[in-house]
Amino acid sequence: MLALSVTSADPSVSAASPALRAVNPQAQGFSAERLQRLQDYLGGLVDSGQVPGYSALLARKGQVVWAAHYGMADDVQRVPLSEDSIFRVYSQTKVVTGVALMMLFEQGKWHFDDPITKYIPEFEHLRVFKQQNPDGSLELEDLQRPPTMRELVTHAAGFGYGLGKDTPVEAAYWNDHYIHSASTDAAIAKLAELPMASQPGLHWHYSAAVDVQGYIIERISGQRLDEFMQNHVFGPLGMTDTAFHVPADKWSRLVRLRAYDSTTRTLVDANDPVLVLDYSKPPAVASGGAGLVSTVQDFARFAQMLVNDGELDGVRILSPAAVKLLCSNQLSEQIRSTPGEGFNHDSGWGFGVDVAVITDQAKAGTLRPAGSYEWGGAAGTWFWVDPVNDLIFIGMIQVMNRWGHPQLVNIDKDSAALVYGALVEPEAARH
Known part of the structure; x- marks a missing residue:
């Protein structure tokens, strides 16, 4: 029997932190009925055996309008997911590294x-x-x-x-x-x-x-990367479960890493020689491109800092100008004007400091507005920040090769369509 944990809609109940409190979806312009489609979609992937479990969180204006943790953290040992389950975020690490680099830029x-x-x-x-x-x-x-x-x-x-x-x-x-x-x-x-x-x-x-x-x-x-991030990002933001390794007292919370086998069309234990990392101890070299583990709650704090223009709970990580530069296209005109190149003009996307940025909503074929930015990880985690609607979304699964899985390949795009299909009072409609 699978258990579904959904964040309370009672605003008196604290969610991940004092900065991210839960409210009724309608209070932030969402249709609760339409948000159910998102929950049904993600839950359906679990119920049909496409993925063992997922954790996800949607917040607007610093308040959680929906969050759910459904399925198994370990489908072999039958350990259920919880809101503090720890996920390998792989390339979502890149955005954190980009923030750390921008901290030095503004100095x-x-x-x-x-x-x-x-x-x-x-x-x-x-x-x-x-x-x-x-x-x-x-x-x-x-x-x-x-x-x-x-x-x-x-x-x-x-x-x-x-x-x-x-x-x-x-x-x-x-x-x-x-x-x-x-x-x-x-x-x-x-x-x-x-x-x-x-x-x-x-x-x-x-x-x-x-x-x-x-x-x-x-x-x-003059600091190790893991020390720099702990001292200047994770510690100040209260990201207590984000690091380059998992301590022994948290090991039971690490989600089992699975991979999609396109030959048998089944999920198997991942054995990638490059990306199956040893998280039981601090790495000799912290990978700024792929090394972090985190939780939905922790990464929500990081994303909320970004949508807040660099600040959370009175702690400033970056200036508003530095955040704007991070999420502005930095890719050269030569590349963007070349047909067939990644992130060219016709794609509707550009590339900032370690993030993909929507530059043209229609060309990108998305309900997310221009100015939104995103990235994801090799084991299926994904997130985006929408400054226009003051909105963040974090989704986490642990399935390698999801891009080869016909039901998981578009989980990020599909979840975005369902989120914005439920946003019945977007920011543009409030002016």
Whole structure:
């Protein structure tokens, strides 16, 4: 028997924190009847066996209008999900790293057009993939110029990543496992020897760029990335369950990691050699691109800080101007005007500091307004921030390869459509 935990609609009942209290949906312009469609949709994915369980939260103007935790945290041991279940957020870590980097930006520690070699001189002699020779070796060419920080924060620097082996460059990164290095300097040394996927500034290419940002944060601040985030983000925001590892006293709350097997069309235990990380102890090198665990409640505090223009509960993390810069398109006109490129003009999307940004609602084909921004993680977590409607949404599952799962591939888009289908008093209608 599956249990459904839904946040109380009584405004006297505290939700995740004093800043995120629960209210009746109607009080914030939502139809309770239409929100039921969202709950039915996500619950249906659990009931039909597509996903073991989910946690999700929707808030507007700092108040929770809907939250639910349904299904199993461990479908093998039959452990139910709860509101404090801990999820691997993988690439949602990137947005946190972007915030940390912007904290240093507003202190004048770096500039968007700085070459990254100003902070990592080991990258002075990076080489770029040209072609693969008949014997399997790679022909490389010299870097024409160092990537800039702006290119680094928009995945336009030219790095590879190694999440798969579909190209010679990605295979080289896959085989290298730089993310598992013994130290930051060792990770940098590995990346310095790997081929770039392209010359800087030519393409949007999902990459190791945010791990590199983490290394730069360490060098500028003089602190380990995990220490910097704890001291300047998690601690101040009260994100008590967000970290790069799970302590022994919290281990039972970590959700089992599953993966979709497209051959058998079943869920199996994940065994990805790159992304199945050991969370039982602090990592030798904290991955700014994929290393965090968190809860729905914690990540709601982070997202609420962003929609509040950088402040939560009287604690300011970023200035309003820095938040605006983070969620503004930073991707070059050259890339955005090229047909077929990721985040080109026709897509209706741009790219800010480690976040995807809606630039044209109609072209993006979404009910979310222009100015909304988002990102997600490899195990199926997703979130977005909507500054226009003062709205945040966080969704969490733990299924790798959800993009290969026909029922989960659009869980983020479908949940967004259902949320905005229930928002009967959007901000534009209130003026």
